[in-house]
Amino acid sequence: MKINLNDIYNQCIKYSESIKNPILKELIKVIYKDYKEKLINKPATTESHHCFKGGLLYHIYSVTRNAVTICNLYPDLEVDMDLVIFGSLLHDIGKCNDFKDFTNDDDLVNGNSSALLGHSYEGAHIVENYLSKYDIDEQFKNQIVHMIGSHMNEYSEWGALVLPKMLEVVIINFADNIDAHMEPAHKDISTAKSGELYKIGNAPRPYYKSLNPYYNLSKSL
Numbered sequence: 001m002k003i004n005l006n007d008i009y010n011q012c013i014k015y016s017e018s019i020k021n022p023i024l025k026e027l028i029k030v031i032y033k034d035y036k037e038k039l040i041n042k043p044a045t046t047e048s049h050h051c052f053k054g055g056l057l058y059h060i061y062s063v064t065r066n067a068v069t070i071c072n073l074y075p076d077l078e079v080d081m082d083l084v085i086f087g088s089l090l091h092d093i094g095k096c097n098d099f100k101d102f103t104n105d106d107d108l109v110n111g112n113s114s115a116l117l118g119h120s121y122e123g124a125h126i127v128e129n130y131l132s133k134y135d136i137d138e139q140f141k142n143q144i145v146h147m148i149g150s151h152m153n154e155y156s157e158w159g160a161l162v163l164p165k166m167l168e169v170v171i172i173n174f175a176d177n178i179d180a181h182m183e184p185a186h187k188d189i190s191t192a193k194s195g196e197l198y199k200i201g202n203a204p205r206p207y208y209k210s211l212n213p214y215y216n217l218s219k220s221l
């Protein structure tokens with residue numbers, strides 16, 4: 001699949017335009033402008049998903065699309081769409097300071113704050129710094145930073161600062177996990193033979209490819 005990263009960048013900006021809170025809306029534009037070069041050059045990870053130039057931006061776009069889709073599937077869900085979109089668009093912004101720009105021998109930047117403290121901390125730190133320039137209720141500011149700091153939903157090496165305490169961030173976490181799991185799968189499942197095991201990204205175990213003789217016909221509904 002050929003990805004036009006400028007188009008994807010514009011799609012992200014388009015999502016931000018639906019945000020009603022003027023500060024949050026402006027903040028996305030400012031941060032995206034400041035971090036554009038990094039977003040369109042860095043991978044999302046070095047080995048588990050979106051390991052290509054601009055993979056970070058493409059992953060962020062996909063997570064936002066997934067999160068909006070989840071909300072649309074539950075139209076009576078009264079979540080704050082401003083926070084869902086804002087949090088999705090910035091959930092991995094900390095990774096901008098995590099990896100070198102994409103090359104074949106890409107690796108973590110040794111000694112970088114994100115390499116030492118993790119992208120949840122780095123992202124929360126970036127967003128909090130930008131927010132400090134605006135006159136905004138302190139508790140609401142904490143909720144906004146919480147979107148970034150808790151999006152990984154678990155304590156682990158790459159995990160969250162705190163576990164999610166808002167439904168909006170639970171939605172972002174589901175959207176994030178779907179994308180991180182499915183993106184590496186498409187090439188692995190297509191090269192596996194019927195009934196064969198194939199391994200994808202960070203999945204906990206390999207999966208079997210279907211033996212259904214009608215498999216090829218069943219792919220599209």
Ligand SMILES: [Fe+2]
Nearest residue numbers: 091092119152
């Ligand atoms: Fe993340």
Ligand SMILES: [Fe+2]
Nearest residue numbers: 063091092176
């Ligand atoms: Fe992510």
